């Protein structure tokens with residue numbers, strides 16, 4: 211059996227900005243740790259992001275752990291950091307220690323990732339639970355994972371062409387786990403649980419109740435990463451995990467990471483009933499993310515009764531033309547109604563919107579500015595539309611000469627626009643971004659509302675005070 215170190219890279223400093231102030235557990239790595247441990251491997255998880263460790267610290271901890279295999283997860287803007295980790299691991303150990311990278315970037319571009327980043331030995335495409343044990347066993351024995359599905363790796367013994375690099379083998383995809391109840395609960399005992407917070411709750415933790423999304427938003431990686439058919443855990447299985455976690459770690463708030471929590475009304479109703487029957491509903495709170503066209507007042511009321519305190523929806527844009535371009539599939543009236551219903555029910559709301567979408571005009575940006583003020587969610591996360599590899603928007607931007615860079619470090623949606631705007635310069639786009647954020651947050655009624663939310667519980671006050679500090683630093687400083 212192998213010794214496996216799973217590293218959550220220290221990316222937070224780079225992504226921190228307004229409303230990007232939550233620090234959550236690396237759920238993918240925690241699930242893999244549980245599966246590998248169940249199979250008999252020795253696993254350590256180093257959440258360098260939450261405990262604010264530098265790459266140098268990570269190196270020192272790895273030397274102590276002496277792993278046979280190192281794994282990490284990477285979104286597009288952290289893929290170069292994953293490569294740095296790999297290069298460091300290759301230097302640190304005299305024996306070969308393979309470095310495996312999973313997550314959205316490698317899943318979208320497995321071959322290119324291996325060509326571009328020599329620190330990465332194996333890319334995992336899509337979900338890892340069904341193959342992790344086989345993969346690690348092969349690698350720890352010094353064998354290539356020739357017949358393990360869902361992975362890509364170099365074949366040093368085969369050359370692509372004379373003089374060119376080694377051939378890259380991309381294996382057929384691994385079938386996604388169908389019965390999610392059979393996956394063990396994430397190994398939270400290996401995580402620094404007290405470090406996790408969200409915008410309005412601390413301490414908190416995250417939950418994953420389902421995988422996949424039926425929608426087809428053109429800017430989103432999820433349908434390709436996890437499929438368009440939704441697989442759900444049973445409500446009983448979800449409640450069992452929440453009960454266990456709240457007893458063990460005294461966590462009082464759970465953030466569901468599921469992209470579209472309310473795709474099945476029946477499932478949500480059963481979950482709410484199970485939460486109420488278990489007594490958890492009065493004891494813990496939770497938040498979730500969903501589409502505005504998949505909720506209504508009665509459903510949100512029931513969710514509130516079962517402990518829901520915050521709901522997050524995509525607004526995306528105030529321009530119907532942009533919504534159409536993005537393939538959002540939700541209309542402005544539905545978006546407004548969803549926020550109004552959430553407010554009426556008494557929920558805290560967070561809205562996601564973006565500017566600098568392909569072919570967007572300056573007037574479209576005005577419409578988005580006006581729309582977010584009209585809808586007035588409690589929190590707003592305004593990003594630059596970012597074309598992540600593997601999405602239709604990426605292909606569109608590439609094919610129409612709208613990509614300003616393929617330096618993946620720049621693909622941070624709150625920080626840098628990477629789509630060429632046809633009317634505005636990059637500086638003008640960034641100025642518009644700042645204006646909208648300031649116009650939204652720097653209002654007396656907003657300050658009052660946030661103060662009221664802060665007073666709702668000590669955990670909320672603590673987290674919101676910190677969130678406000680970071681937000682103000684960002685709004686006023688940059």
Ligand code: B12
Pocket residue numbers: 218221225230232233234235236237238239241242259280281282283284285286287288310311312313314315318334336337338339342418429430431432435436467469598599621622623624625
């Ligand atoms: C939670 C989350 C975050 C959290 C991360 C918390 C943490 N500590 O890791 C925060 C808020 C910090 C975050 C930030 C960002 N995120 Co985010 N995030 C998500 C979200 C909603 C859920 C991720 C999750 O936990 N899923 C559940 C677990 C079980 O699945 P998983 O992580 O995919 O892991 C599985 C497989 O990928 C695989 N796997 C993954 N890693 C490994 C490693 C090994 C060794 C193996 C064998 C397998 C394996 O096996 C796992 C189990 O099946 C996803 C949407 C989604 N549905 O995936 C977006 C998503 C991943 N995020 C996205 C984006 C864009 C970002 C940001 C770039 C946004 C920004 N600020 O600019 C940053 C980048 C941060 C970074 N790493 O550099 C995009 C990724 C696009 C891309 N190509 O990069 C996604 C897909 C959302 C989307 N709609 O497109 N994010």
Ligand code: SF4
Pocket residue numbers: 423424425426427430431432433469470501524
């Ligand atoms: S943005 Fe949300 S609703 Fe749209 S495809 Fe992605 S996960 Fe699904």
